[in-house]
Amino acid sequence: MDPNPIGFQKHDHSHCVADAVAEADRTCQKAGLQLTPVRKRALEILLEEHRALGAYDVLARLSEDGFGSQPPVAYRALDFLTKNGFAHKIERLNAFIACAHPGDIHTPAFLICTTCDAVAEAETDPSHSLLNQIADTTGFRISRAVLEAEGTCPNCLANDGAADKK
Amino acid sequence: MDPNPIGFQKHDHSHCVADAVAEADRTCQKAGLQLTPVRKRALEILLEEHRALGAYDVLARLSEDGFGSQPPVAYRALDFLTKNGFAHKIERLNAFIACAHPGDIHTPAFLICTTCDAVAEAETDPSHSLLNQIADTTGFRISRAVLEAEGTCPNCLANDGAADKK
């Protein structure tokens, strides 16, 4: 497993967390939202990984840091983060991931690698989406869309190829 | 709640179940699959509703009919049905629904009405899908896609309108 893929690419991870948290801080101030210690720490925890974490994983780390140890502690923090666009829930995995493009209004699509567990978040143009076309023709009004694909990421495909050569 | 929407349209429900089961029977015979009593009954149960049922809902009905009463009984039947294209799992709901287009190879998209709980299954052209475009450009190989939209169905939108007039 590659512990370090974002969008399946290597990158300098060191500044991700701090930068993203700082930006979240600014956004919350502007919007009158409270990025409280639990919420901020939960966001950091998600940012430390470029994969999806279960609520109970997050909870365990929060509680290590002196926050509450009961499920609602994690679920409430994750709720706040998802409602306000700082994180997303990956339905297929029943798990959460920090948003890779906070600030933008977007309908994210996720690519989930079943080999290395990396999750990439892609921006989509909602108006062109299949779901929207379907909704338009049927008269359905979409409030939220889930777009998730499971499969193999480029890195793991390459590794497979390498493995085959042996 | 409208208990009877399929694709959000009224329809003659009486033959749905029998027809679909008969077709599943034929398909299984051709494919060498065993549509055993539990599996057949589970399929009927899903077909009786045009909405998604939780595994435990299915389990309760199976056990009323004399089948086992423990979770694996339901999960195994649902596994069989989903693996072989007779049913789908709605990830957003952790629930299952009978396939509306069995036989076709397809990447289904679902429209979930949060007002009446109806779920419509739409066919998609996988090659045109957003996810596929993204996958192509990133070199990701998709094995399974989840396309689910939550919102309000045409019926419930109409009812809302009616309610507003009062």
Add this chain to the structure above:
DNA sequence: GCCCGTCACGTAATAACATAACACACCAAA
């Protein structure tokens, strides 16, 4: 200052969803 509303956080308890592991019955192939 005091009352009261709201919001965030904490806890315990429980609900809802899902799987592991093992036993037995059945049937078909060796």
Add this chain to the structure above:
DNA sequence: TTTGGTGTGTTATGTTATTACGTGACGGGC
């Protein structure tokens, strides 16, 4: 007849999520 595969049943357990309730912090109106 034995053996192996498949399907069903059970118990037990693991994982994910919510409900219900209590407390402290903060801010506005009086």
